[in-house]
Amino acid sequence: MNGLLRRGHIYLNDPTIIYHEPVAVNGIQQQPSVIPFQFIQQSDVRQAHTLQQRTTYTEHQINDLISKCRVFLLTLLKLTEKQSREKLPIVRSCIQDLLDDTIDPDTFVQRLQTLYTTQPHSSIVLFFKLALPHMRQIVKNTFGRPITIELIERLRLPTNKSK
Numbered sequence: 001m002n003g004l005l006r007r008g009h010i011y012l013n014d015p016t017i018i019y020h021e022p023v024a025v026n027g028i029q030q031q032p033s034v035i036p037f038q039f040i041q042q043s044d045v046r047q048a049h050t051l052q053q054r055t056t057y058t059e060h061q062i063n064d065l066i067s068k069c070r071v072f073l074l075t076l077l078k079l080t081e082k083q084s085r086e087k088l089p090i091v092r093s094c095i096q097d098l099l100d101d102t103i104d105p106d107t108f109v110q111r112l113q114t115l116y117t118t119q120p121h122s123s124i125v126l127f128f129k130l131a132l133p134h135m136r137q138i139v140k141n142t143f144g145r146p147i148t149i150e151l152i153e154r155l156r157l158p159t160n161k162s163k
Helices: 042-053 059-083 085-100 105-116 122-143 149-154
Strands: 004-006 009-011 017-020 034-036
Touching: 059 085, 059 122, 059 149, 085 105, 085 122, 085 149, 105 122, 122 149
Parallel strands: none
Antiparallel strands: 004 009, 009 017, 017 034
């Protein structure tokens, strides 16, 4: 038989079937068994995962995401300035690193949790992952330069009253 022998199995050229070699038990020869087997390729898993994540958003939804992200970051700055001024440089630096894509949303949220000793909020990470690329792009398109805290303060998004 043409194939690769490994621990009592012969893997033939057909990757969907595993052929077991005959085994003698108490002197009685058993018949070879054929077991159908489906391999899942890593690329298939990535493709399925990517297909699940592909969601299209309307312009209104994107603007809403950007607006909420902008409000969240600016509110965080204002609250930090009022409640704990000593943390303000750290928070500003974390926000700018997030905007610059120097740190990812996971790291940003972890730093805030450490700084403020709060419980994890995994939904905010997904929120940033959705909103930030759009916010970076709209700031670049509007101001012609990379995103900064000062630019998101100046950013005015179109409002759409109908939902």
